[in-house]
Amino acid sequence: MRLQEKVALVTGGGRGIGAATARRLAQEGAAVAIADIDQEVADAAAAGIRQDGGRAIGVGCDVSRKDQVEAMVARTVSEFSRLDILVTCAGLIRDNLAHKMSEEDWDLVIDTHLKGSFLCAQAAQAVMVKQRSGRIVLISSTSALGNRGQANYSAAKMGIQGLARTLALELGRYEITVNVVAPGFIATRMTEATAERMGITFEQMRDGFAATNPIARVGEPEDVAGAIAFFASDDASYVTGQTLYVRGAP
Numbered sequence: 001m002r003l004q005e006k007v008a009l010v011t012g013g014g015r016g017i018g019a020a021t022a023r024r025l026a027q028e029g030a031a032v033a034i035a036d037i038d039q040e041v042a043d044a045a046a047a048g049i050r051q052d053g054g055r056a057i058g059v060g061c062d063v064s065r066k067d068q069v070e071a072m073v074a075r076t077v078s079e080f081s082r083l084d085i086l087v088t089c090a091g092l093i094r095d096n097l098a099h100k101m102s103e104e105d106w107d108l109v110i111d112t113h114l115k116g117s118f119l120c121a122q123a124a125q126a127v128m129v130k131q132r133s134g135r136i137v138l139i140s141s142t143s144a145l146g147n148r149g150q151a152n153y154s155a156a157k158m159g160i161q162g163l164a165r166t167l168a169l170e171l172g173r174y175e176i177t178v179n180v181v182a183p184g185f186i187a188t189r190m191t192e193a194t195a196e197r198m199g200i201t202f203e204q205m206r207d208g209f210a211a212t213n214p215i216a217r218v219g220e221p222e223d224v225a226g227a228i229a230f231f232a233s234d235d236a237s238y239v240t241g242q243t244l245y246v247r248g249a250p
């Protein structure tokens, strides 16, 4: 129960890594606002946490829209009175080789991941600076290091690492830490969609990955949630600007 009395906001919290993170933060005692562009899944995830005895609300929000992001943070603070932890899990992919990638797919992925992370961090820090404390955890990816067919996603995910290092420099004096978790292959709707596009079953993709990864399995959303919970807790109070790869490999 490291997060008792804390208030967390998790974007993309309706599914996958975000949903597992919201559950984990709630299990550690935090009240959680679950934001998603799909309000229905956000509400369902929040209802699940309440059923388990936790405190949670669902909020509809497109993280690429400044007005919606500001409303999301305002709703969180009006419901739970403060904001201690921001985790930005909202995301999508639009893969294609660079020479075939449309301008729309470039913009959508950059706007959702990179601009979205910036807007959420900007709105959250306005509350956290006044509190003189806060934890911001942004989500990158091993694709930041380069991945065929993901020029847009890779650029956004490496951009997020630079964003975090810069925010860490600017916000440290307010006891606000900013760190990044960069997952590898995690079993979610996102990786299921990748398998579909590659014309293979999810099981084939899983097995192929497990055969070559040092820890011989794919990651589960809970594997990532554990790393995020560390950065969100006081155990990480002197750790900032770091990127932690959660990939079952060095």
Ligand SMILES: NC(=O)c1ccc[n+]([C@@H]2O[C@H](COP(=O)([O-])OP(=O)(O)OC[C@H]3O[C@@H](n4cnc5c(N)ncnc54)[C@H](O)[C@@H]3O)[C@@H](O)[C@H]2O)c1
Pocket: 011, 012, 013, 014, 015, 016, 017, 018, 035, 036, 037, 038, 041, 061, 062, 063, 064, 088, 089, 090, 091, 092, 112, 116, 139, 140, 141, 142, 182, 183, 184, 185, 186, 187, 188, 189, 190, 191
């Ligand atoms: N699954 C993986 O292998 C993997 C690996 C590395 C990084 N990631 C990253 O982890 C994060 C979570 O991914 P996931 O695998 O859980 O995917 P997911 O598809 O299961 O969940 C993503 C959620 O984000 C929401 N979302 C999409 N666009 C949004 C927007 N504009 N505003 C608000 N919400 C929006 C979706 O509705 C969905 O509920 C993403 O940033 C993703 O890039 C995932």
